[in-house]
Amino acid sequence: xxxxxxxxxRGFRNVVEDGRVTGFQLQLxxxxxxxxxxxxxxxxxxxxxxxTWNAEVPLWTLQGRTFTLDQLRxxxxxxxxxxxxxxxxxxxxxxxxxxVHQVAVAVYLRRPYFxxxxxxxxxxxxxxxxxxxxxxxxxxxxxxxxxSYSGDMYTSxxxxxxxxxxxxxxxxxxxxxxxxxxPGYPAPASAWIDEWHGLLEKYALTATNFGSWVDNxxxxxxxxxxxxxxxxxxxxxxxxxxxxxxxxxxxxxxxTGDLQPHPIWTExxxxxxxxxQELDIVICPxxxxxxxxxxxxxxxxxxxxxxxxxxxxxxxxxxxxFQTAPVDDPHDGxxxxxxxxxxxxxxxxxxxxxDLADILPHVHFIQAKFFEIDDDLRDLHVPWDDILTTLAxxxxxxxxxxEYEGRREPYRGRAQVRRQHAxxxxxxxxx
Amino acid sequence: xxxxxxxxxRGFRNVVEDGRVTGFQLQLxxxxxxxxxxxxxxxxxxxxxxxTWNAEVPLWTLQGRTFTLDQLRxxxxxxxxxxxxxxxxxxxxxxxxxxVHQVAVAVYLRRPYFxxxxxxxxxxxxxxxxxxxxxxxxxxxxxxxxxSYSGDMYTSxxxxxxxxxxxxxxxxxxxxxxxxxxPGYPAPASAWIDEWHGLLEKYALTATNFGSWVDNxxxxxxxxxxxxxxxxxxxxxxxxxxxxxxxxxxxxxxxTGDLQPHPIWTExxxxxxxxxQELDIVICPxxxxxxxxxxxxxxxxxxxxxxxxxxxxxxxxxxxxFQTAPVDDPHDGxxxxxxxxxxxxxxxxxxxxxDLADILPHVHFIQAKFFEIDDDLRDLHVPWDDILTTLAxxxxxxxxxxEYEGRREPYRGRAQVRRQHAxxxxxxxxx
Numbered sequence: 080x081x082x083x084x085x086x087x088x089r090g091f092r093n094v095v096e097d098g099r100v101t102g103f104q105l106q107l108x109x110x111x112x113x114x115x116x117x118x119x120x121x122x123x124x125x126x127x128x129x130x131t132w133n134a135e136v137p138l139w140t141l142q143g144r145t146f147t148l149d150q151l152r153x154x155x156x157x158x159x160x161x162x163x164x165x166x167x168x169x170x171x172x173x174x175x176x177x178x179v180h181q182v183a184v185a186v187y188l189r190r191p192y193f194x195x196x197x198x199x200x201x202x203x204x205x206x207x208x209x210x211x212x213x214x215x216x217x218x219x220x221x222x223x224x225x226x227s228y229s230g231d232m233y234t235s236x237x238x239x240x241x242x243x244x245x246x247x248x249x250x251x252x253x254x255x256x257x258x259x260x261x262p263g264y265p266a267p268a269s270a271w272i273d274e275w276h277g278l279l280e281k282y283a284l285t286a287t288n289f290g291s292w293v294d295n296x297x298x299x300x301x302x303x304x305x306x307x308x309x310x311x312x313x314x315x316x317x318x319x320x321x322x323x324x325x326x327x328x329x330x331x332x333x334x335t336g337d338l339q340p341h342p343i344w345t346e347x348x349x350x351x352x353x354x355x356q357e358l359d360i361v362i363c364p365x366x367x368x369x370x371x372x373x374x375x376x377x378x379x380x381x382x383x384x385x386x387x388x389x390x391x392x393x394x395x396x397x398x399x400x401f402q403t404a405p406v407d408d409p410h411d412g413x414x415x416x417x418x419x420x421x422x423x424x425x426x427x428x429x430x431x432x433x434d435l436a437d438i439l440p441h442v443h444f445i446q447a448k449f450f451e452i453d454d455d456l457r458d459l460h461v462p463w464d465d466i467l468t469t470l471a472x473x474x475x476x477x478x479x480x481x482e483y484e485g486r487r488e489p490y491r492g493r494a495q496v497r498r499q500h501a502x503x504x505x506x507x508x509x510x
Numbered sequence: 511x512x513x514x515x516x517x518x519x520r521g522f523r524n525v526v527e528d529g530r531v532t533g534f535q536l537q538l539x540x541x542x543x544x545x546x547x548x549x550x551x552x553x554x555x556x557x558x559x560x561x562t563w564n565a566e567v568p569l570w571t572l573q574g575r576t577f578t579l580d581q582l583r584x585x586x587x588x589x590x591x592x593x594x595x596x597x598x599x600x601x602x603x604x605x606x607x608x609x610v611h612q613v614a615v616a617v618y619l620r621r622p623y624f625x626x627x628x629x630x631x632x633x634x635x636x637x638x639x640x641x642x643x644x645x646x647x648x649x650x651x652x653x654x655x656x657x658s659y660s661g662d663m664y665t666s667x668x669x670x671x672x673x674x675x676x677x678x679x680x681x682x683x684x685x686x687x688x689x690x691x692x693p694g695y696p697a698p699a700s701a702w703i704d705e706w707h708g709l710l711e712k713y714a715l716t717a718t719n720f721g722s723w724v725d726n727x728x729x730x731x732x733x734x735x736x737x738x739x740x741x742x743x744x745x746x747x748x749x750x751x752x753x754x755x756x757x758x759x760x761x762x763x764x765x766t767g768d769l770q771p772h773p774i775w776t777e778x779x780x781x782x783x784x785x786x787q788e789l790d791i792v793i794c795p796x797x798x799x800x801x802x803x804x805x806x807x808x809x810x811x812x813x814x815x816x817x818x819x820x821x822x823x824x825x826x827x828x829x830x831x832f833q834t835a836p837v838d839d840p841h842d843g844x845x846x847x848x849x850x851x852x853x854x855x856x857x858x859x860x861x862x863x864x865d866l867a868d869i870l871p872h873v874h875f876i877q878a879k880f881f882e883i884d885d886d887l888r889d890l891h892v893p894w895d896d897i898l899t900t901l902a903x904x905x906x907x908x909x910x911x912x913e914y915e916g917r918r919e920p921y922r923g924r925a926q927v928r929r930q931h932a933x934x935x936x937x938x939x940x941x
Contacts, residue, residue, distance in 0.1 A: 080511070083665040083920060111843060112660040113690040113721075118729050152730055161690045162664040188843065191727040191763030191772075197853065198727070200843035229543040233593040234514040235666045259544040259592045290544075296622040296629070298549050299583055332622030341622075412542060412619065412631035422628065489514060489920070 080240055081108045085204035086182055087164055088494050089247045093174030093210060100174035103127075103210070106164040110186050110202035117141055117157040121187035121199060122148050125169050127180050132169050134187055140166035177212035177501050179454045181205070207454060209497040211248045212504045219470055219479045219507075221500060222252020222287050224446060225260050227483035227492045229411075232260065235489060239278055244493055246282035248500045253279075254446075254480045256290040257315050261322075265314055275322055287478045288326045288363070288395070288444050289319035295332030295341040303332070305343040309350035312362070316351060320358040326444055327355075328363045328395050336423065338370040345383060348392060355391040361443045363395035369423040371400055372434040384441060393443035397482070400430040404460045406450045408486045427460070432469045439473045450485040452498040456505065467506050479503065511671055512539045516635035517613055518595055519925050520678045524605030524641060531605035534558075534641070537595040541617050541633035548572055548588040552618035552630060553579050556600050558611050563600050565618055571597035608643035608932050610885045612636070638885060640928040642679045643935045650901055650910045650938075652931060653683020653718050655877060656691050658914035658923045660842075663691065666920060670709055675924055677713035679931045684710075685877075685911045687721040688746050692753075696745055706753055718909045719757045719794070719826070719875050720750035726763030726772035734763070736774040740781035743793070747782060751789040757875055758786075759794045759826050767854065769801040776814060779823060786822040792874045794826035800854040802831055803865040815872060824874035828913070831861045835891045837881045839917045858891070863900045870904045881916040883929040887936065898937050910934065 082088060090106035107123070109115070122134030139146045141157050145168070151157075159165050167184075183205040190200050214221055223245045228236055236244075238260065245253055261267050279286060293308045303311075312329050319327045329347070331340035348362060355362050370376045377394070384392055406425040413422050435442075451459045470479075481499050483492045513519060521537035538554070540546070553565030570577045572588050576599070582588075590596050598615075614636035621631050645652055654676045659667055667675075669691065676684055692698050710717060724739045734742075743760050750758045760778070762771035779793055786793050801807050808825070815823055837856040844853050866873075882890045901910075912930050914923045 080666065080668075081664050083661065108665070112657060113687050113723070114695060115689065116725065116728060119725060119727075158689075158695070160693070160695065162693055189727055189730075190843070191725045192723065192761045194764060194767040194769070194854075196767070197844060201845060202843050226543060230514065233512050234539070235511065237511075256544050258546065258589075262591070262593055264545060264589070264591065292544070292623065294547065294550060294622045296550075296620055297547060299620075330623045333625060336625040336627070338625070412621070412633050413628060414632060423625075 080235055080237060081162065081164060082490060083235065084108070084206050084490070085110045085186070085202065086184060086206045086208060088208055088490070088497060089244050090164070090166065091182070091208040091210060094168060101172060102168055102170040103175045104166055104168045105182065105208070106166050107184065107186065108164055109159050109161050110204065111188055111190070111200070114158055114160040115188060117146065117151045117154045117159060119189045120151055120159060121189050123167055123187065124185040125167065126183040127175060134185070136169065138168040140168065175210045177210050177505055178456050179207050179209050179498060179501075182208045207494070209494065209501050211497055211501045212508065213249055214504050215507050218476060219467070220252055220476065221250040221503065222254055222285070222478050223250055223481040223496050224254035226256060226290070227481050227496050229492065230487040231489060231492060242278050242282045242284055244496070246284060248497055250500060251283065251285055252287040252478050252480060253284045254288040254290070257318060258292055259290070261318070265318060272321060279323065286323040286325070287480055288328055289315060289322070289324040291315035291327050291329045293329050293331050293344070293347055295343065302341065303343065305346035305350065308343050308347035312347055312351045313354050316354050316358055316360055320360060324360065326361040326363050328365050328444070330365060336369070337374065337376065338367060339376055340364070348383065349387070352387065352389055352391055360391065362392045363443050365395045365397055365446070366400060367397040367424070368399040368402065368428045369426065371428055371430045372438055377438070381438070381441060394438060394441050395444045395446060396435070396442050397446045397448045398461055398466060399424065399448040399484070400428045401462055401466060402427045402460045403429050403462055406460055408450060411487060432465050435466070435469050436473060439470070439475050442475070442477065444477055445479050446482040447479045447499065447503070448482045448484055449495070449499055452495055452502055456498060456502045458499075458502060463502060464506055467503065467510060471510050511666055511668060512593065512595060513921060514666065515539070515637050515921070516541045516617070516633065517615060517637045517639060519639055519921070519928060520675050521595070521597065522613070522639040522641060525599060532603060533599055533601040534606045535597055535599045536613065536639070537597050538615065538617065539595055540590050540592050541635065542619055542621070542631070545589055545591040546619060548577065548582045548585040548590060550620045551582055551590060552620050554598055554618065555616040556598065557614040558606060565616070567600065569599040571599065606641045608641050608936055609887050610638050610640050610929060613639045638925070640925065640932050642928055642932045643939065644680055645935050646938050649907060650898070651683055651907065652681040652934065653685055653716070653909050654681055654912040654927050655685035657687060657721070658912050658927050660923065661918040662920060662923060673709050673713045673715055675927070677715060679928055681931060682714065682716055683718040683909050683911060684715045685719040685721070688749060689723060690721070692749070696749060703752060710754065717754040717756070718911055719759055720746060720753070720755040722746035722758050722760045724760050724762045724775070724778055726774065733772065734774065736777035736781065739774045739778035743778055743782045744785055747785050747789055747791055751791060755791065757792040757794050759796050759875070761796060767800070768805065768807065769798060770807055771795070779814065783818065783820055783822055791822065793823045794874050796826045796828055796877070797831060798828040798855070799830040799833065799859045800857065802859055802861045803869055808869070812869070812872060825869060825872050826875045826877060827866070827873050828877045828879045829892055829897060830855065830879040830915070831859050832893055832897060833858045833891045834860050834893055837891055839881060842918060863896050866897070866900050867904060870901070870906050873906070873908065875908055876910050877913040878910045878930065878934070879913045879915055880926070880930055883926055883933055887929060887933045889933060894934060895937055898934065898941065902941050
């Protein structure tokens with residue numbers, strides 16, 4: 080699927096030729112209702128943050144061929160299809176700065192079926208879009224969770240679109256929700272599994288973490304038994320392994336407001352550890368707001384590691400616990416109670432960095448939870464500079480996997496994840 | 511693709527059992543970010559225009575199996591997937607009236623990973639949705655043009671989605687834009703052609719009219735020759751034939767404000783008539799606002815029919831010519847000039863019905879152009895009652911093919927086409 084807006088978020092990038100940045104590119108969806116011969120294209124004006132290039136300047140790449148406007152006007156056999164974006168390349172030595180830009184275009188198309196005085200039609204569009212800088216070769220690895228695209232997945236975004244978006248930012252890891260992103264879960268068709276591996280290869284992505292749920296209240300009249308819970312986790316371990324994942328996060332049902340997992344959790348994990356070892360998958364329970372690091376829940380998981388001596392059970396940190404400001408965006412399925420401003424997990428828990436440093440040796444994976452990054456690449460809630468510094472000081476080199484959880488407006492997750500990657504890489508390059 | 515809204519427009523219908531209407535159905539997208547076992551579903555309240563059914567009442571159909579809520583709560587092995595809608599059936603003898611209804615739902619899902627006091631989560635959604643009555647067995651045939659879905663196609667709607675939408679309204683004809691809706695145009699892959707025919711069969715649709723363009727100003731420095739124009743039209747005739755279409759509308763480039771086609775048009779058609787006859791395809795130039803029926807352009811086409819005696823060149827009427835009120839919605843690529851309120855083709859031309867009656871014997875196809883139908887099924891611009899009466903009096907039995915051209919907000923075209931079909935069938939049933 081193409082993005083609905085004429086200016087596509089995906090594909091906005093600087094162009095490097097012979098090691099030098101010579102300009103930038105953006106992808107445009109055909110703004111008319113029909114595709115057209117390239118010769119009917121009559122240029123595109125581009126404006127970035129007030130700097131403009133006139134309609135004759137940008138180069139056009141259509142169906143794998145690149146043209147000046149004059150070449151395109153004289154062309155035959157090349158089309159701007161309704162289902163294929165055009166790539167527009169604008170010369171600008173040094174390119175655009177990493178970060179958010181205000182982009183405006185005016186696309187000119189000649190439409191011979193309109194009266195002559197209207198036949199040269201202009202289609203205008205404007206949007207904010209983000210240039211993501213390349214990542215440093217060392218240190219944390221960058222990925223994204225499909226959770227970020229909730230609402231967009233299966234409505235305006237296919238699995239391949241999500242993978243293309245992640246790769247387009249230069250990220251290399253993909254995290255999925257087993258019960259969300261696998262058609263036919265828990266028994267996907269072999270053809271889908273083949274397609275999954277094909278897409279990983281096509282977009283050079285690594286399968287990182289597989290989200291799993293152990294639903295203790297699966298039935299209303301009785302609790303899930305440890306045996307049933309273990310069956311669920313073992314099913315997900317096997318499925319994750321077939322799909323190439325190296326960790327599985329079981330989200331255990333909880334019994335208290337501070338997310339104490341149902342007591343079956345230890346037995347569920349114990350019954351699954353041998354399989355995890357065989358498959359070399361790390362089981363990672365999630366430390367999630369409102370539960371901090373210094374808390375019996377986290378302590379319980381660390382005790383389990385100590386007691387069993389396993390290397391296949393570690394922690395997953397959701398960076399929502401480091402929130403320094405409250406989040407008041409709505410959260411699907413959560414209604415704020417009378418007398419409360421917001422649910423507890425959206426209050427700023429502000430876990431100190433020293434707590435993170437203490438447990439980092441036991442942290443396998445980080446969900447880079449966030450809610451909003453503004454036009455100046457400032458995160459309004461999560462202190463990324465502190466987090467990246469803490470990770471760098473510990474030489475932590477696991478996955479930082481974007482987990483956007485802000486407003487679920489269409490396309491917002493995609494745009495925000497790009498911003499987060501730009502922000503994180505900017506910070507990383509300064510360390 | 512599923513529709514973004516939780517309440518899907520497609521699938522809203524009355525339920526007929528043993529010849530009696532026993533209730534209605536609607537389809538819902540999973541409102542949470544993960545799929546879930548059926549046993550975690552805890553009911554759905556439904557409100558239609560203020561009449562409510564409590565959460566225990568509706569039946570659930572998931573993955574081909576139908577459950578009462580209690581059966582679903584106790585179920586195993588059935589899931590509400592993120593990429594599969596649930597069908598909710600509400601008993602209501604007599605069902606819902608044809609037309610637009612205000613639909614609200616509250617979906618309850620148990621989420622064991624939330625604190626116990628929040629674990630039973632409610633997801634609310636509300637939307638207008640349309641019940642389309644069945645069509646009468648005789649008279650005009652109903653279809654829709656993919657033009658109606660401009661902006662949605664390839665962004666939130668695949669070809670199959672469009673076909674499913676058309677079939678879901680009980681329409682049986684599909685009109686496409688050759689240069690818009692055929693990936694790889696003008697040379698689609700054989701696999702795509704096979705898929706096309708497979709989808710026609712799956713959704714029991716007839717390929718009706720194929721939109722073609724003869725772009726006289728294809729290159730800026732010279733006009734298209736008649737030979738080049740004929741090559742274009744012949745290409746489209748052959749492609750339309752391979753796809754099962756029975757008419758081709760060439761949109762000739764025009765040379766005046768009143769849409770006088772470029773003079774090559776006669777030679778273009780003459781050079782293509784023999785092929786049209788061989789393929790049994792009717793070539794239909796379009797009569798489009800601001801050109802009325804009593805006009806030299808229409809006269810020119812009728813003269814051509816008379817002179818050649820052909821049965822493979824007839825008229826296509828765009829119902830925008832019957833507009834009785836101006837349209838002030840924006841039109842992509844058209845900027846209103848200083849001192850003008852709107853472009854000429856959006857002014858009410860109000861062609862009289864007697865003019866239509868006069869030429870109906872020469873009319874092969876009608877594009878049912880419209881812009882807005884309100885919640886009471888009133889078209890704000892086009893007099894459908896008069897048009898249907900005129901067609902019925904002449905026993906005209908061709909295709910009436912929906913062509914929505916109003917505001918291009920996401921999903922609006924789909925919802926409006928459903929309204930148009932409800933409106934037309936209501937009128938038809940009263941005749």
